[in-house]
Amino acid sequence: MTDVVSARQTELELEQGRVSERYARLDALRVEKEEQLARVRRTGLEGSLQNHSERDAFATLYEDRLAQLYAVDERLVFGRLDLDPDEDGVSEQRYIGRIGLTDPQQERLLVDWRAAEAGAFYQATAARRQHVRRRRHLMLRGREVRDLDDEILDPGLLADDDHISPDSQGALLAAVTARRTGRMGDIVATIQAEQDEIIRAGVSGALVVQGGPGTGKTAVALHRAAYLLYTHRDRLARSGVLVVGPSTAFMRYIERVLPSLGETGVVMASLGTLMPGFQAGPEPRAAAAAVKGRLEMAEVVVNAVAQRQRLLVEPRRLNIDGTVVKLKPAMVRRARERARATGKPHNEARATFVKILVKDLAEKLRKKLEKSSGAPVQRDLLLEDVRTARDVRVALNLCWMPMTPEWLIGDLLSREPLLRAAAPWLSDEDIAALLRPAGSPWTEADVPLLDEAAELLGAVEAPPTGRESEAQHRRNVDNARASLENMHQSLEDMGIDGVVDAEQLAAANEPGGVRRTTADQAAHDRSWTYGHVVVDEAQELSPMQWRLLARRCPMKSFTVVGDIAQSSRLDAAGSWDAALTPFFGDRWRLEELTVNYRSPARVMRWAAQVAQAAGLAVSQPEAVREGDHAPELVAEPGGTLTGLVGDAVARQRDLVPDALTAVIVPEAEVPAQVAALRERWGTARVDRAPLPGVEVVVVSPRETKGLEFDTVVLAAPERIVEDAHGVVGDLYVAMTRCTQALTIVSTAEEARLPAGLSAVPR
Numbered sequence: 001m002t003d004v005v006s007a008r009q010t011e012l013e014l015e016q017g018r019v020s021e022r023y024a025r026l027d028a029l030r031v032e033k034e035e036q037l038a039r040v041r042r043t044g045l046e047g048s049l050q051n052h053s054e055r056d057a058f059a060t061l062y063e064d065r066l067a068q069l070y071a072v073d074e075r076l077v078f079g080r081l082d083l084d085p086d087e088d089g090v091s092e093q094r095y096i097g098r099i100g101l102t103d104p105q106q107e108r109l110l111v112d113w114r115a116a117e118a119g120a121f122y123q124a125t126a127a128r129r130q131h132v133r134r135r136r137h138l139m140l141r142g143r144e145v146r147d148l149d150d151e152i153l154d155p156g157l158l159a160d161d162d163h164i165s166p167d168s169q170g171a172l173l174a175a176v177t178a179r180r181t182g183r184m185g186d187i188v189a190t191i192q193a194e195q196d197e198i199i200r201a202g203v204s205g206a207l208v209v210q211g212g213p214g215t216g217k218t219a220v221a222l223h224r225a226a227y228l229l230y231t232h233r234d235r236l237a238r239s240g241v242l243v244v245g246p247s248t249a250f251m252r253y254i255e256r257v258l259p260s261l262g263e264t265g266v267v268m269a270s271l272g273t274l275m276p277g278f279q280a281g282p283e284p285r286a287a288a289a290a291v292k293g294r295l296e297m298a299e300v301v302v303n304a305v306a307q308r309q310r311l312l313v314e315p316r317r318l319n320i321d322g323t324v325v326k327l328k329p330a331m332v333r334r335a336r337e338r339a340r341a342t343g344k345p346h347n348e349a350r351a352t353f354v355k356i357l358v359k360d361l362a363e364k365l366r367k368k369l370e371k372s373s374g375a376p377v378q379r380d381l382l383l384e385d386v387r388t389a390r391d392v393r394v395a396l397n398l399c400w401m402p403m404t405p406e407w408l409i410g411d412l413l414s415r416e417p418l419l420r421a422a423a424p425w426l427s428d429e430d431i432a433a434l435l436r437p438a439g440s441p442w443t444e445a446d447v448p449l450l451d452e453a454a455e456l457l458g459a460v461e462a463p464p465t466g467r468e469s470e471a472q473h474r475r476n477v478d479n480a481r482a483s484l485e486n487m488h489q490s491l492e493d494m495g496i497d498g499v500v501d502a503e504q505l506a507a508a509n510e511p512g513g514v515r516r517t518t519a520d521q522a523a524h525d526r527s528w529t530y531g532h533v534v535v536d537e538a539q540e541l542s543p544m545q546w547r548l549l550a551r552r553c554p555m556k557s558f559t560v561v562g563d564i565a566q567s568s569r570l571d572a573a574g575s576w577d578a579a580l581t582p583f584f585g586d587r588w589r590l591e592e593l594t595v596n597y598r599s600p601a602r603v604m605r606w607a608a609q610v611a612q613a614a615g616l617a618v619s620q621p622e623a624v625r626e627g628d629h630a631p632e633l634v635a636e637p638g639g640t641l642t643g644l645v646g647d648a649v650a651r652q653r654d655l656v657p658d659a660l661t662a663v664i665v666p667e668a669e670v671p672a673q674v675a676a677l678r679e680r681w682g683t684a685r686v687d688r689a690p691l692p693g694v695e696v697v698v699v700s701p702r703e704t705k706g707l708e709f710d711t712v713v714l715a716a717p718e719r720i721v722e723d724a725h726g727v728v729g730d731l732y733v734a735m736t737r738c739t740q741a742l743t744i745v746s747t748a749e750e751a752r753l754p755a756g757l758s759a760v761p762r
């Protein structure tokens, strides 16, 4: 064995010992928490805690902690910093990992990657060492240390350790070339300095991160969410963090990243699920999406609600228990004015409207009855009769109908006269784009309209007023605090170190308190206001979607990541300024990511060439590697697309064994391609999503947004552009999804191919 090899082996063995020690501590903590959880459960059953909710609140705490301890198992430890000696000549070796760990004597074993003491692991450079002499990456498989990768920042160390190179990028290259699984992984071990700066940036205002494809925007946004939850735990644990992405497929792709970073309490929503209880799909009609996305739609919804607060044209005769009373237009007008003056949402203001008219009608009825009977009648005794009389209910509903958002918007979008009355300024073309048959499924573009309507309508059954429920909540918190104080001693005696606060306990006791965590409560409450919102693929958002999100976080604490050039919207904003200023004013700042970690440089040159030929202004990030496989174009006019795709997949699978391959085809082509590929490769290996065992995934260009694969076969690029009404964004996105190899196939004549595609860079 050479000296270099044996020195390395010794280092590996040393690290294995230290890593095992940290895993042992993790295991011990798990056992400890399991025992505490079991004790809490037993205690609750025996009845010594106040009630089941209290027990549940503690149990939730331990379950969350346990879930965290189990989630961080994979690559628990990934880094080591060797620091300059202190005054006593002692050089600290600081281990960096997914969570912080101390031994039973409170000696630090592992520093949480988000802690300030871990910052240098990501930020130190030879020029700005920050007291770091060596940065070591530990590469683990399971609990075994497989490799290590050193970067020496202090040249003095090089003389001692000649088995390492000063600027090793091994860990990063291993990460970016690793086979993809169809699920995004975390990058915690290899976050780069420009990414780290964004992750650790302050929480206030909106931070916008622009970056070309593969620059790590999604990764950075998710790590930032984890960082903010760690750093501002007090505030954000209570108010919650919302992560928004473009589609359900995308949310599935990223859903494991935060749990792997030890964060389970984040609400994840796609544009179609932003309103609790709705699962809306994509809007199939681009023109409809464009009109529904305009800010003026808020005004349309306001008008649609106002339309349902109707006046009478002429008096209406109402039969109340055999006596006819007249409801006059002036009475309705007065009641409407007073109800509107309450400033409450439609359904809640309706109570005022009804109360006034019932009283007025009862007064009229009283006079009539007195006149006919000659005896005095008490008005208050008539109120119930008036309220429940069928004629009265019909008349009042006609004037001021209680409505749900679904009913209002469904009706508005399917009845032309209503729509024209609510939006008299819209062109015939816009009206045609909006109209659709009654009962059509909801789309993502409808969600902001529904949300706007929910805001204006309020609950159909008026809930207690804000002040009442607030006061009740305060009383609950006080009670909870008192019971916690009583409990404190007995918990300590039991060796339970939990910190359930009074708010948590009160929430568990309140109606709907079955929702145990902040995230759980927030996910089910449309009017929840979050402490921070992360928006991914933000270039896809319409002004109405921005308006909805701004409502979800009035503090306007946002992380917004995206790439303006990747938008598929017909009405894309064109700049962050245009997209964001209406909602954030000047309270947003722009950062840029400049390095592409996903695709080979030669693939990126091709994609940029196509985008630029279509006049799209694209960021051109520098790719970390040139790539091993030249991209290829197979154009065979008159050939069959399924044949060309099948052959291309076969070639790629020879080239890159064990690859996860995407076949990206125009939407209409998907079923035929799935069928043909299944015939060739077997049903289990080909599917629409990267399910376990699937090696070839067939997707439309829109569905690939944000995702990535080892190799990509992209079919019929000319039709992809046509389908997007000439916008080249979807094709650009599709061309930038591979980590290894890209093949484009087409059966079109060369003249029909998108500009810039034929000259394939070598």
Ligand SMILES: Nc1ncnc2c1ncn2[C@@H]1O[C@H](COP(=O)(O)OP(=O)(O)OP(=O)(O)O)[C@@H](O)[C@H]1O
Residues within 6 Å of the ligand: 172, 175, 176, 185, 186, 187, 190, 191, 192, 195, 211, 212, 213, 214, 215, 216, 217, 218, 219, 220, 562, 563, 597, 598, 705, 706, 707, 708, 736
């Ligand atoms: N510092 C890093 N270390 C290792 N891998 C990284 C790093 N940064 C990004 N990556 C990887 O690069 C790939 C692209 O990252 P990500 O999906 O976050 O990029 P993106 O900018 O959101 O891309 P797009 O806009 O094209 O969807 C992912 O596989 C991610 O894990």
